[in-house]
Amino acid sequence: MLDFELFPAAEPQSRRLMVMLHGLGDSIDGYLWLPRAMNLPWLNYALVNAPDEYYGGFSWFNFPGDAKPGVQRSYGMLVELLDGLRARGFPTDQTILGGFSQGCLMSIEVAMRYPHRLAGIVGISGRTSDPALLIQERSPVAMQQRVFLTHGTLDQVIPFTEAQAHVQTLKAAGLNIEWHELAKAHTIAGETELELMRNFIQRCYQLA
Numbered sequence: 017m018l019d020f021e022l023f024p025a026a027e028p029q030s031r032r033l034m035v036m037l038h039g040l041g042d043s044i045d046g047y048l049w050l051p052r053a054m055n056l057p058w059l060n061y062a063l064v065n066a067p068d069e070y071y072g073g074f075s076w077f078n079f080p081g082d083a084k085p086g087v088q089r090s091y092g093m094l095v096e097l098l099d100g101l102r103a104r105g106f107p108t109d110q111t112i113l114g115g116f117s118q119g120c121l122m123s124i125e126v127a128m129r130y131p132h133r134l135a136g137i138v139g140i141s142g143r144t145s146d147p148a149l150l151i152q153e154r155s156p157v158a159m160q161q162r163v164f165l166t167h168g169t170l171d172q173v174i175p176f177t178e179a180q181a182h183v184q185t186l187k188a189a190g191l192n193i194e195w196h197e198l199a200k201a202h203t204i205a206g207e208t209e210l211e212l213m214r215n216f217i218q219r220c221y222q223l224a
Contacts, residue, residue: 018097020044020064026057031105032135032221033060034112035097037119039141041073053210056217059112062101066118067093076118087145091125098130112217114138116204117174120165121145127161128154128191136162136220138213141202143174147185154189163193164216166209168200 021044025032034054036047044063051061066074067090077086094113102108112135115123120142127137128150142165144150167179176197187193196212198205 018064018067018093020062020097023051023061023063025060030058030060031107032058032110032112033062033101033106034114034138034217035062035064035101037064037076037094037113037115037122038066038074039115039117039119040075040079041070042116043073046073054214054217056214059217060106062097064097066090076122079118083145087121087125090122091129094122094126095130098126098132098134102132108132108134110135110221112136112138112220114140114213115142116140117142117202124163124165124186125150127163128158128186131155131157133157133160134162136164136216138216139163139165140204140209140213141167141171141174141179143179144182144186147182151186151189159190159192161192162216162220163191164196164213165193166196166198166212168198168202168205170200171202173202 038046044065047063066076068075076090077083113123113126120139123137123139124144165183167176169176183193183195
């Protein structure tokens with residue numbers, strides 16, 4: 017069972033939810049700023065810790081090393097989390113799944129494999145584990161998922177050209193991806209990027 021913390025919306029009746037997955041070596045604590053910064057009073061947040069300890073933080077899969085077994089295990093744990101949140105009254109089709117770096121990779125895994133349609137997927141500064149395999153093993157609803165991805169042209173952790181190539185492969189297969197290239201390093205580019213995310217989330221809920 018994944019450890020997560022729920023931050024309720026200012027509008028208490030709202031069942032809209034954003035689940036945020038951190039990057040390598042980070043934790044829930046690294047995203048405590050997000051609910052206030054997004055400034056969407058109707059949105060609940062679930063901040064999630066990855067399952068493995070990693071130098072004072074957590075990781076979603078083995079790095080460096082063979083990532084595939086860890087990705088598969090973490091995907092299964094995210095399925096349990098999303099199913100559990102749905103049982104708690106947060107419908108999957110009202111849930112945004114977001115992630116940064118390793119969390120972005122896991123969000124794309126869910127977008128392609130999870131058998132339920134989400135409100136949307138937000139992926140920041142990441143890539144996929146294996147785009148060809150994801151296409152081959154995609155769920156029946158994968159092409160209905162709305163996916164928002166950003167990457168920095170100055171990223172020195174996950175090269176821009178690598179992430180771009182993965183996105184092009186997924187788009188060519190028919191995945192519904194909104195892709196943004198930003199002049200940034202391996203980070204979230206402040207209000208510029210938050211506004212892009214905010215606009216996408218509002219459109220997912222048909223509020224813009």
